[in-house]
Amino acid sequence: MSPTTRRDTILAVSARLFAEKGFGNTTTSEIAREAAVAEGTLYHHFANKDDIFLTLFNETMDGFLAGATAAAVTGSGRERLSAYIRFHFDYFAKNQGRILILQRDFPPHLANPGGVGKPAFILDKLSRITELLSLILDAGKKDGTLAFRYASRDAAELLRGMLIGCTRQKVLGTITTPIPKLATMVESFCMDALAAGQAGASSDRHGGER
Amino acid sequence: MSPTTRRDTILAVSARLFAEKGFGNTTTSEIAREAAVAEGTLYHHFANKDDIFLTLFNETMDGFLAGATAAAVTGSGRERLSAYIRFHFDYFAKNQGRILILQRDFPPHLANPGGVGKPAFILDKLSRITELLSLILDAGKKDGTLAFRYASRDAAELLRGMLIGCTRQKVLGTITTPIPKLATMVESFCMDALAAGQAGASSDRHGGER
Amino acid sequence: MSPTTRRDTILAVSARLFAEKGFGNTTTSEIAREAAVAEGTLYHHFANKDDIFLTLFNETMDGFLAGATAAAVTGSGRERLSAYIRFHFDYFAKNQGRILILQRDFPPHLANPGGVGKPAFILDKLSRITELLSLILDAGKKDGTLAFRYASRDAAELLRGMLIGCTRQKVLGTITTPIPKLATMVESFCMDALAAGQAGASSDRHGGER
Amino acid sequence: MSPTTRRDTILAVSARLFAEKGFGNTTTSEIAREAAVAEGTLYHHFANKDDIFLTLFNETMDGFLAGATAAAVTGSGRERLSAYIRFHFDYFAKNQGRILILQRDFPPHLANPGGVGKPAFILDKLSRITELLSLILDAGKKDGTLAFRYASRDAAELLRGMLIGCTRQKVLGTITTPIPKLATMVESFCMDALAAGQAGASSDRHGGER
């Protein structure tokens, strides 16, 4: 489990350095030095520097998706959403180093290569998060434990944006509330917003806008 | 007001390029070329490349703070929060280029110089946003139009994180909902979450957690 | 005329180093050091290392073409061919350094980029040599001072191949005959081969082959 | 005889790759991969990458020398020269891959190690070609079937330069004439140039030059 192979060492060191100084400010020679391997060795295990980052991204996202899916598999829609949110902050707390990379500075040239839009692998991971949240919201709507206007897909995107955004602010150090409390706050915030019997009233108040 | 001075041209061009390609992938020679000035001229108007970014950051944030403060100055707490949220998305829509810079890739070496934490000027701007939101929340609590548990400062940070996070996802292109609809959704989501009479119920349901 | 601008210095130094050690074995830092400029300066004057070579190639070829055209402009076809051959060796003697590059190791990746055939600029220069020789041969055939079978274009290619090949062997140091004598030998060799009244006889002797 | 041993496979693969992409652009890992051996295995059969090239060079040259000697062993001097030229193009046609290496990009650091001149093994092979051609020319002069001024050794070098140069241009793709026709053309060109009774006339015409 601890990083014993060189490949794992390189990944672990890279995650830490990317987190500490950003992708663009981390040099390959630095990674090599801290991983105690020759610089050339990096290129035996990864095609290039980007590949190291992408591997980290995929592993982190896969871990999140697997965990979130498992966490939100049972109970009412409301319970599943609660579980999802708690897992979100749990995973974040346990993988701060890795999350940082993704949250702080996803390298622009990887996010939008050629300026034509996101590469498929990113969209794929994100859309799988959206799908999971969609399913949860649908389940809640069906069993009457969650209420919201708009399509569940739109609501799922919004939820995802808010959760990730919140986590990011925490990563960036611009939120002072400690993680456990932050998690609880966000959880109840969302629960309140999606409380059954709430949507109608809100709709009345704002129904005429736009 | 329109960018006629060299300094303004440089700023406008930089904002566009930073937005299009990221700070790190924009070269000073590119800025100079597109601004139709010599590369050395940049250094007569700005101390260095970082300074251009920082100037952009400060101007954008000052504009936001001034506008948000003005927008949220009258009415009930609930109305003021609504106005704040609408302004948030308005400003974003009108300043997509500039916002992008700040949202997407705030240069890590500027965000955490030396790794010891955020420099004062960033914290200053952000804390003024938090203060504004705090005031709004306090007003709403006092006049009974907003309800929430926790300190208003914590709630303000959370709100700020969610709003900015949502905007960021939109900027990054990972939210498909168009801005006006997104704004309405977020607004009613927050209104619902902070609806008077709601917090207590939510508290009951989740009060035992953590 | 002597290399006074930095650009000229870089070209002169590059020509010498490419000649001495080959294109691939000459480093940009070496060129910079010997030209007494910073390495980055190379990239102000040339797009990249290839560009230095290509500039040298084009200048050398243009000089050759201009000189050869001028040399072979008057007299009978026979006289013009003689003049062309003499100029060929003259130019070679005077530009040994530069010629060496082209003769010895035209960088394979420039000669056949992508493996799909020669880039246009090379073919262009070479075909202009062939054209010039074609014109000379045609003139000689018309005025009866040169005789040869086959199309003049084919004969021109053959002549070009032989002349350049000979020069190359000299450059490579595998021909010991000094240049002036070599030039005279080649000249009379070609003159004999193309002597009027000769072609028919040769044709008889070898007409049946292949 | 067919490449069944690892050593032969390595040589065959190397010849093809060197021909396709040049010596300097062929990596040892590529050779190993295409030869289906481990990279380290290369170093059990050859001292280093240079050694592979040199082995190829020697084998190819030995094959040429043996064949050329055999081809040019009988008949008049004229017939022997004809046979030599035909063999030259024959061997070239049959060994294009291997010839390409030697013709196109003899690695400069092998051709002129240290810049002090050609290493002995190259001079040795080339001088044996010159010797063979010298013998042929001498025989032709003696039996009256070939005529030329200058020492036969000088003439031999010139002939060798022209023939190799022509072949090289063909290899480089800058001669369009197909090989068989090219061979016939070169053969009659040389035969005409060295036709008995020709030299004197040519000498008269050009005797005064230089």
Next chain:
DNA sequence: GATGAATGAGTGTTCATTCAT
């Protein structure tokens, strides 16, 4: 103020060669 040629330390990446297994 304005210029733009010059700088040079620093980058990601390559690849012939070695050596423990």
Next chain:
DNA sequence: TATGAATGAACACTCATTCAT
């Protein structure tokens, strides 16, 4: 013999910054 992971010196090229004009 055979392997292939590991090496590390070397490379072409970048770009924020300077400064003489």
